[in-house]
Amino acid sequence: MSLHLVIGNKNYSSWSFRPWIAMTVAGIPFEETVVSLGDPDFKATVSAHSGTGKVPVLIDGDVRVWESLAIIEYVADQHPEAGLWPADRVARAHARAIATEMHAGFAALRKALPMNFWRPPKQLALADDVMRDVARIEAIWRDCRKRFGAGGPFLFGAFGAADAMYAPVVSRFFTYAIEVGPDTKAYMQAVAALPAWIAWRDAALREPWVLPEDEPDWPEVPRLPA
Template sequence: MKLIIGNRVYSSWSLRGWLACKQSGLAFTEEVVPLYGEGWDESKTLGVLAPSHGRVPLLWDGEAVVWDSLAILNYLADKVGTDRFWPKPPAARALAHAMVAEMHAGFMALRGQCPMNLRLHRTGFQPDAAVQADVMRILSLWAEARARFGGGGPFLFGSFSAADIFYAPVVSRFLTYGFTVPGFARAYMDAVWEHPWLQQWVEAAAAEPWIIPAFERKD
């Protein structure tokens, strides 16, 4: 398998696809196509990104070509078994699916005003009401998952799962923009951030030379 990703510093969706590949336990290679950089337009139409028309991540697996991070996760779950990605109890699995779906489709204010940037650390950031509403909703979801199903470990459903894959970029945003969170959320964020796979991604991101000025605003 080969996973095509965008810049590790900025691409939250690439992080999700990459974590899904790691969670699968299957061997894969990766290739970075810098977002909006030289060759980006050509790659969208003629290169490796052509099937997704410039969307990352993109997974090539023989004749199978899969884009969209949730589609990649589901494809991999079909290959290795859904229990590797989702909690086993039906009630926990139902909540996990709903949380992932909400993350996949929602929280537009947080995404738009707080883009992922692993090299940026903001101080004094003042979120507007829409971002605050997104943050409170996310914290309520985390609290429910941890209280009901998180007793088996430090992650949302105990062990690392699809829900943590999809909320990992949110953890990075909360850290970048200095959001104040309750203790249970901070403990969860620490567990995600200290996960060896997250640290591997962060270290690789630190070595990237590309900068997108629009994502580097500090005001």
């Protein structure tokens, strides 16, 4: 039986984006079901698969796995050949630490800058706590690239779980035209050049659902062309 990933809107659901891009880049086959976060039956539909009533949810036969990082860990255990975590013990520990920091932290950035692929890039005024989150993320990326990134353009050389966890931040930095250093920009461009990224973005731009709470320019909804 194939893996089945239940996700939310591709334009808005950062939590769904993480396991989706991890599995897609790794070449792990799965089916997907998209349920709009604004669907009146969203909670009931997703609760049939997860007690949280939230996305994403991975279905593997009788197994149900929820939470982005837990899903990535599950598929990494099933597919060690995919190399979602670095083989080196020190690098692997560091990757898990920064992935967990992303999973648990950066609340100010998440609240102020919702993921929104179709919004044309435009800056917003950012509070100090948001700027601290941006600076911390840039420091994480810069340190990883310096210490572990010699084998490729991503945080640990090859694209892996840590990159997947930060992929929605890459999107936010583009959407809100965040001013970053040249090393950060190069990393962002490498992520955005992935065929998986392009496929997700293109699907997001074609979606019909609009969620006002995730539209920072509301009641205007500026959209890039699909």
